Amino acid sequence: ITSKLPEVGTTIFTTMSKMALDYKAINLGQGFPDFNTDEKLQALVSKAMADGFNQYPAMAGVPILREVIHQKVKNLYGRSYDIDTEITVTSGATQAIMAAVLASVGAGDEVLVLEPCYDCYLPAIRLAGAKAITVPMVSPTSKNPHFSIDWNRVQASITSHTRLLIINSPHNPTGAVLTESDLDALEQVVNDTQIMILSDEVYEHIIFDGVSHLSLSSRPTLAERAFVISSFGKTTHTTGWKIGYCCAPKNMTTELRKVHQFMVFTVPSVLQYGLAAYTADSSTYLALPAFYQRKRDHLATGLAQTRFKVLPSPGTFFMLADYSAISDSTESDFAIWLTQNHGVTVIPVSAFYESPTAPSSNHHIVRFCFAKKDTTLDQAIERLTKI
Numbered sequence: 527i528t529s530k531l532p533e534v535g536t537t538i539f540t541t542m543s544k545m546a547l548d549y550k551a552i553n554l555g556q557g558f559p560d561f562n563t564d565e566k567l568q569a570l571v572s573k574a575m576a577d578g579f580n581q582y583p584a585m586a587g588v589p590i591l592r593e594v595i596h597q598k599v600k601n602l603y604g605r606s607y608d609i610d611t612e613i614t615v616t617s618g619a620t621q622a623i624m625a626a627v628l629a630s631v632g633a634g635d636e637v638l639v640l641e642p643c644y645d646c647y648l649p650a651i652r653l654a655g656a657k658a659i660t661v662p663m664v665s666p667t668s669k670n671p672h673f674s675i676d677w678n679r680v681q682a683s684i685t686s687h688t689r690l691l692i693i694n695s696p697h698n699p700t701g702a703v704l705t706e707s708d709l710d711a712l713e714q715v716v717n718d719t720q721i722m723i724l725s726d727e728v729y730e731h732i733i734f735d736g737v738s739h740l741s742l743s744s745r746p747t748l749a750e751r752a753f754v755i756s757s758f759g760k761t762t763h764t765t766g767w768k769i770g771y772c773c774a775p776k777n778m779t780t781e782l783r784k785v786h787q788f789m790v791f792t793v794p795s796v797l798q799y800g801l802a803a804y805t806a807d808s809s810t811y812l813a814l815p816a817f818y819q820r821k822r823d824h825l826a827t828g829l830a831q832t833r834f835k836v837l838p839s840p841g842t843f844f845m846l847a848d849y850s851a852i853s854d855s856t857e858s859d860f861a862i863w864l865t866q867n868h869g870v871t872v873i874p875v876s877a878f879y880e881s882p883t884a885p886s887s888n889h890h891i892v893r894f895c896f897a898k899k900d901t902t903l904d905q906a907i908e909r910l911t912k913i
């Protein structure tokens with residue numbers, strides 16, 4: 527067989543989680559909670575199963591879940607997506623992203639991606655036959671400790687072939703969040719173009735310090751050209767269930783669903799019914815910022831006692847830390863060394879670049895996941911203070 531993705535190996539998340547198991551390390555690498563989801567949600571899913579919701583649900587998702595998504599997006603961001611034609615429930619955000627990319631671009635098209643970026647974007651673009659054009663984010667400096675977007679560079683990367691721009695806020699792996707002025711700049715960039723946007727908002731409810739998430743669905747000029755994608759995995763501590771969704775205008779949803787129906791057709795019914803009943807109560811997701819901010823601060827306080835230098839994390843359940851006071855090795859070598867010699871697993875940020883081994887992809891920064899029990903965080907901190 528001739529590989530369609532010759533440059534792709536096993537994902538960094540799987541690789542590092544396996545290494546964590548092999549070395550009995552504390553896994554602060556792959557992003558998933560090590561605590562259980564709410565018992566209320568477990569009971570709702572069991573009830574759906576007992577009630578007999580065990581056959582194919584509607585292709586676009588069970589209507590009651592689409593209704594709940596509709597209400598949530600309307601209440602939070604002010605846009606009223608049509609349940610029948612504009613909301614699709616998917617197998618996690620990953621499948622929504624793949625379906626959106628396959629549906630919207632092909633040979634001869636260019637897709638702009640900001641680096642560092644989540645790992646599934648570039649392979650999706652290549653499978654679609656399109657070309658990924660990566661635009662580096664501005665790296666943190668002592669003056670501005672956040673990764674940020676240089677919109678002039680984005681503008682300068684647009685050609686007559688640009689069909690899609692992928693953005694992600696809150697951003698994995700950097701934690702950066704888009705501001706109103708970013709959205710203003712994005713509006714300027716796409717104004718008078720045919721460019722579509724894929725907005726990955728899976729961490730929409732994990733945002734800190736009193737800041738509100740700015741969804742693309744809140745801006746009509748952006749929403750009318752955007753696939754807005756989210757995931758219940760992050761919001762309900764159920765990354766293993768793989769239930770996500772995509773909100774997009776009718777013409778874009780029509781094309782997305784053509785791909786969706788032949789990729790998976792639909793996704794598990796009992797999980798959809800359970801999530802619908804659970805998410806109808808907004809207090810479930812409105813509690814997330816405080817819940818995770820406490821964990822963020824817990825880990826940051828702990829890391830302050832080590833030789834890692836923490837970078838601020840405005841959103842997501844990830845935190846970056848600079849290790850240059852400990853080592854000058856590459857991020858990948860450092861992550862392996864840390865697992866093997868000190869029993870804590872992290873993710874090298876260079877893995878989120880098209881060329882992970884390039885010197886420009888290595889900033890001596892690694893990513894810690896703080897979606898963990900306090901006891902897990904404490905054990906990791908104890909090990910890290912010894913380095």
Ligand code: PMP
Pocket residue numbers: 557617618619620621644694697698726728756757758759765768769770
């Ligand atoms: N986008 C980003 C930025 C992510 O971090 C993740 C997974 N953690 C996904 C998409 C995929 O989400 P899901 O597990 O729902 O497929």
Ligand code: GLN
Pocket residue numbers: 537539540555556557558698
């Ligand atoms: N999104 C998760 C992370 O960033 C990983 C998901 C996966 O393993 N595919 O860690």
